[in-house]
Amino acid sequence: MPVRRSLLHARLSTSASLLLAAAAWCGAETITIDAGGTRRPIDPLVYGTNFATAAQLADLNCLVNRHGGNTTTRYNWQANASNHAQDWYFESIPDGPATPAAAIDGFIADARAGGAQPMITVPMLGWVAKVGAGRQNLCSFSQAKYGQQTGNDWQWFPDAGNGVRVGGSLITTNDPTDANVPADVAFQQGLVQHLVSRWGTSAQGGVRYYLLDNEHGLWQSTHRDVKPVGPTMDEIAQKMVAYARMIKAADPAALVVGPEEWGWSGYLYSGYDQQWGSSHGWGNLPDRAQHGGMDYLPWLLGQIRQASVSAGIRLLDVFTVHYYPQGGEYGDDVSTAMQERRNRSTRSLWDPTYVDESWIGTQVRLMPRLHDWVTQRYPGTRIGLTEYSWGADAHINGATAQADVLGILGREGCDIATRWTTPATNTPTYLAMKLYRNYDGAKSTFGDQSLSIAVVNPDRLSAFASVRSSDGALTVMLVQKQLSGAIPVTLALDRFTAGTAATVWQVTATNRIDRRADAAVSASTVTVTLPPQSVTLVVIPAAAGGTTGSTTTTGGTTAGTTTSGSTSGATGSTAGTSTGTSTTGGNTGSGSTTGTVVPSTDHGGGGKRSCGMGAWLAVLCVVALGGAHRRRSRTDGCAPHQNQ
Known part of the structure; x- marks a missing residue:
């Protein structure tokens, strides 16, 4: 009996171990990447930011820097002062010396020094800051x-x-x-003329992007000291047309950007109706009723299009909004519940099946929505997201959310995006941004031709693939959102002639960009294991002389293209090796100093898993988990979410 008990115990222990191993492997996923399929260009301007320093812009390889926000609504270029509105006790505060436009000129100089284009806000509210005779602060x-x-x-x-x-x-x-003085179109014309005189026209390398103020739909609260009643639909349409005409007259090639509206309610209702609804209920909105019950922003697009036809010039070049998740994500809360909500709520940017979990309570599908509005109301207008953030900058959960957002914006055809604001350089969220644009410190980037790929569950793992035109490399960004548990991932390459090995770059809670051990390319597959809460970039070089056929989609048309490329120094060529480097913030180190990479053996295998073991583990998964998660694996017939 003791012997039989011992044998039974051994068998049970072995079974338990196998079950645990099976449970760990149940999350394994295979992602098929067809490099010869339809491609969509990724505009590098989607990796923009707000108020970055020259050093940050250079380190992030960021191409656009926005000068926006509440204080810019009441920037007085003649006095070089801003009113900080509700954000800071409605105080008018000097922005440095009394030199006209000194703050904006300094911003432009920093942007250019960092290799970025500045986006400059032109105030439209009708009031700007006033300071005292000795440049002392004044208050409303x-x-x-x-x-x-x-x-x-x-x-x-x-x-x-x-x-x-x-x-x-x-x-x-x-x-x-x-604490304020009136300011009309003629006053702001002086600002634009100053910028053209100081920096040249946009065609000469001057300011290219002019933003039509900021979050008009909140003026009645943010700027209630000078604008206590919310602006109507007609008021904003008239202002946007007038200021756009002024800008185009001063610089015909400049791009006008707007309306810079704040969020969901601002997309649908004017500031007047938002104020009315909050006081009288949302069932009878007078401004909306006077305009045939139309949603605000698509109506506005139509009005600007009509004005453009009458004027004979395009008056709006980029249709922009702001978006902040409304369930508490934009903050520092990193409780388990909030981290999981962050993981889910990025789907509000694209997923037609995702019902927003905040007070919004419906499908936002922001990027497709903006595309639809432009197509229906003002075709040919670009779209942009000039303020957004999912918060938790100092936590890895904020980094995975940021990486997910950047991947979505590129894939969904956003033309320009600027994060509010630039994360501190010592945060994982900053490094998640850098992973897309300067992962190796040599300005190597995620690709610029997006490919359509699918994942099983985007709340757990999201993936973005692209081809890099400069060298033909296939780049894959993998965002592992799970709070615990690794995910083994196999990348199955279709119609792509790969080199012998892929380089692997990764951001985790260690708060640095690490180069992991290279992953071998074997039988057109690459295998990596993703630690929990991590962002991993896999760069797969094209074989020397290799070609991939593709179809590129641009502006609703398709054209056949052929991309050829060879392995560059950034992509690597040796399997199973590690450079022993890591990047932390803006610095790159090597050797055995802090941050040195210890090669990870789970990135070196490269080939497909044994079918026999895979089948055995799949059976054990069903037993171990009682069949409850049977459809988590694509091999079990789960219909994946299509990311396209």
């Missing part, structure tokens, strides 16, 4: 003038209140000229 809600308020700038400017009386009511009788 002086406590000395309007009485005690519920909050004030106690440390720096105690007289500056928040505009809320002690009883809770808003101060609505303030004098806008306390």
Whole structure:
């Protein structure tokens, strides 16, 4: 009996071990990449940002830097001062010396030094900041003038209140000229003329992108000291047309960008109706009713198109909005529940089946929605996302979300995107951005021709593939979102003649870009194992003299193209080796210093797994997990989410 018990115990232990091993392998996934299929160009401007330094722009290899946000709505170029609105006690604060447009000129100089194009906001609100005779700060809600308020700038400017009386009511009788001066189209024409004079026309290398103010749909709250009533649909249409005509007159080749609306409600309703709805209910919105019940932004596009036809010039070149997830993701919360929500909510950018889990409560499908609106109301207009963030910059969950967003924007045909704002250089989110544009410190990039690929569950693992035109390399970005548990991934290459090995670059919670051991290419497959919460770039070189046929889609038309390339120094050519380098922030190190890579054996196998073992493990998966997760693997017949 003791012997039989021992044998039974051994068998049970062995079975348990096999079951655990099977459970660990149940998440294995095969991703097929057809390099000869339809390709969609990825505009490198989707990797843009807001308010980056010259050093950050160069390190990120970022091509566009936006000067936007609430303070730019009331930037006074003549006084070089801004009102900080509701963000900071409605204070007008100098932006350095009294030199006209010094802040914007400095921004442009930094952008150019970093290799980026600046995007400059042209205010349209009608009021800009005023400072004192000695360039001292002024405020819109002086406590000395309007009485005690519920909050004030106690440390720096105690007289500056928040505009809320002690009883809770808003101060609505303030004098806008306390800290502001009127500014019309002619005033802002002076700004554009200054920029053309100082930097040249856009054709001469001057400012190319002019943004038509910022988040008009929130003026009645953000800038309520000068604009207490929300703007109507007609008001914004008239302003956008007038300011766009002024910009085009000063620089005909410049690109006009707008409306820069804040988010979901701002897409559908004017500022006037948002204010009305919050006070009277959303069942009867007067501004919308006066315009045939149309959603705000598509109506606005149609109005600008009509004005463009009348003027004989295009008055809007890039149709832009802002988007922040509304379920709490934009913040520092990294609880398990919030991390998992971040993993899911990036689907609001593209997935027609994803119902947003916040108060929005419906399918956002932002990129397809913008494409649809432009196609229907103003064909030929580009689309952009000039503010977005999923938060948690200092956590790896923020990095995986950021990497996912960048992959989605490239795949979905966004023409320009700028993140709000630039993450600190010592954060994993910053490194996730760098992985797309400068992963090796030599400005090597993710590819520029997107390929359509599918994954089983984008909340767990998302993947993006592209061909790099410069050398024909196939680049694959793998975003492993799981909070625990590795995922073995096999990349099955179709119609791509690969070199002998792929280089593997990775961001994890260690907060650096590591070059892992090269992964062998065997029988047209590459195998890597992805640690939990990681972003991995696999760069697969094209074999010398190799070609891949493709169809490129641009603006709704297709053309056959052939891409040829050879292995570059950035892609590597040796299997099973490690360079022993890592990149942290903006610095690249090598050798045995901190951050040196220890080669990972799970990246070196390269070939397909044994069918016999795979089948045995698949059977054990069913037993181990009681069949509950049987359809998590594509080999079990699960219909994958199509990412295209």
